[in-house]
Amino acid sequence: MTNAAVESEVRTYCRSWPTTFTHGLGSRLHDDAGRSYLDFFAGAGALNYGHNHPVLKQALMSYLDQDGVIHSLDMATTARAGFLAAFGRRILAPRNLDYRVQFCGPTGTNSVEAALKLARKVTGRSTVVAFTGAFHGMSLGSLAVTGNASKRAGAGVTLGHTYRVPYDGFGDVGGSGLLLLERMLDDSSSGVDLPAAVIVETVQGEGGVNVARTQWLTDLAGLCRSRGILLIVDDVQMGCGRTGPFFSFEATGVVPDIVCLSKSISAYGLPMALTLFRPELDVWTPGEHNGTFRGSNPAFVTATAALEEFWQDGILEKQTADRATLVEGQLRTLADRYAGQITGCRGRGLVWGLEFKDPAMAPRVSAHAFARGLLVETSGSADQVVKLLPPLTTTEDELAEGLAILTASITTSLRT
Numbered sequence: 519m520t521n522a523a524v525e526s527e528v529r530t531y532c533r534s535w536p537t538t539f540t541h542g543l544g545s546r547l548h549d550d551a552g553r554s555y556l557d558f559f560a561g562a563g564a565l566n567y568g569h570n571h572p573v574l575k576q577a578l579m580s581y582l583d584q585d586g587v588i589h590s591l592d593m594a595t596t597a598r599a600g601f602l603a604a605f606g607r608r609i610l611a612p613r614n615l616d617y618r619v620q621f622c623g624p625t626g627t628n629s630v631e632a633a634l635k636l637a638r639k640v641t642g643r644s645t646v647v648a649f650t651g652a653f654h655g656m657s658l659g660s661l662a663v664t665g666n667a668s669k670r671a672g673a674g675v676t677l678g679h680t681y682r683v684p685y686d687g688f689g690d691v692g693g694s695g696l697l698l699l700e701r702m703l704d705d706s707s708s709g710v711d712l713p714a715a716v717i718v719e720t721v722q723g724e725g726g727v728n729v730a731r732t733q734w735l736t737d738l739a740g741l742c743r744s745r746g747i748l749l750i751v752d753d754v755q756m757g758c759g760r761t762g763p764f765f766s767f768e769a770t771g772v773v774p775d776i777v778c779l780s781k782s783i784s785a786y787g788l789p790m791a792l793t794l795f796r797p798e799l800d801v802w803t804p805g806e807h808n809g810t811f812r813g814s815n816p817a818f819v820t821a822t823a824a825l826e827e828f829w830q831d832g833i834l835e836k837q838t839a840d841r842a843t844l845v846e847g848q849l850r851t852l853a854d855r856y857a858g859q860i861t862g863c864r865g866r867g868l869v870w871g872l873e874f875k876d877p878a879m880a881p882r883v884s885a886h887a888f889a890r891g892l893l894v895e896t897s898g899s900a901d902q903v904v905k906l907l908p909p910l911t912t913t914e915d916e917l918a919e920g921l922a923i924l925t926a927s928i929t930t931s932l933r934t
């Protein structure tokens with residue numbers, strides 16, 4: 519089972535899913551008791567192409583076979599150059615995006631740290647606007663812009679230089695957070711200084727699958743532009759196709775000044791992160807945001823293979839849209855059947871959340887689903903949302919199977 523005798527109390531997911539996993543392929547994980555699980559958690563969004571995708575595995579195996587350089591800080595390697603070329607060719611150029619690529623430490627939180635530092639350096643201002651329900655990571659800069667009280671409490675120091683605004687749909691104030699922000703910025707006695715940046719998720723994954731409306735996002739972008747505030751989109755969880763297009767903001771027409779990417783960018787669950795920004799913002803001096811693991815070549819190899827495999831045509835994006843329709847239909851039917859107990863059904867692409875009136879219900883559903891062979895996690899301020907994050911490569915049959923298990927788990931949970 520788990521290593522409870524030696525491993526720190528800080529461990530989490532092994533508590534929700536108390537078994538020992540051995541191997542995985544596609545959307546399925548297997549444990550040492552011979553059980554198999556449909557994985558609708560997908561490494562918290564790090565496995566958008568599933569476990570051990572054969573094309574990515576082959577690219578990695580052949581790189582290893584050639585004794586390709588594994589670790590190289592930010593020295594030039596063929597693997598790094600190959601990724602940069604493919605990212606330009608498959609992602610940036612077709613979208614008319616002119617971004618510099620910064621390889622940062624290989625975690626989402628480090629990409630956010632780089633974004634915040636850069637925005638502060640470029641503007642010479644210190645405050646960053648962040649939203650209720652936001653999740654941006656666990657290091658101090660990212661934690662300061664994260665909303666969750668218990669995570670923030672772990673900092674042990676004052677988390678400052680942040681101005682908090684209601685996210686779209688927060689509580690019963692709807693989209694009025696932006697109006698509040700605008701009024702505060704326009705009133706020289708409001709006590710709110712002009713911020714360096716606004717950091718936003720287009721869909722808040724950890725915050726409970728809160729989906730911002732397109733209009734709200736374009737209004738936010740307009741507000742930033744008109745006042746010289748940099749717009750950072752944290753696409754760590756919603757990027758790499760999770761909502762359909764490669765970047766979650768594509769459908770809105772918003773072009774952020776800075777973008778954070780991690781999780782599924784390596785495509786294979788290998789640690790990797792990028793911060794993208796407009797070339798004019800590239801005011802870094804060499805080594806100013808440094809890190810030992812900015813050159814994980816195996817991650818570059820699998821990332822490149824995924825860009826060639828999934829992003830040279832619109833097939834995956836179209837497939838995600840089709841599967842989204844299928845998932846949404848079934849979840850809405852479920853939500854209707856249990857109206858009163860299920861108080862929200864939200865999502866986009868292949869990220870969906872069912873919100874329960876009784877917050878105790880979501881962990882119960884997750885536990886029943888685990889017992890039946892399905893991994894689904896919970897999210898939201900009171901863990902009241904069951905969150906579905908299947909790999910984008912999950913087949914229709916697997917989606918149907920997972921949704922059937924989810925339905926049975928909800929039925930059981932609401933009865934007991």
Ligand code: PMP
Nearest residue numbers: 625626627653654655752754755
């Ligand atoms: N930003 C967002 C939107 C995230 O969802 C996460 C991780 N859940 C992070 C940042 C932090 O990423 P990491 O855990 O890799 O530091």
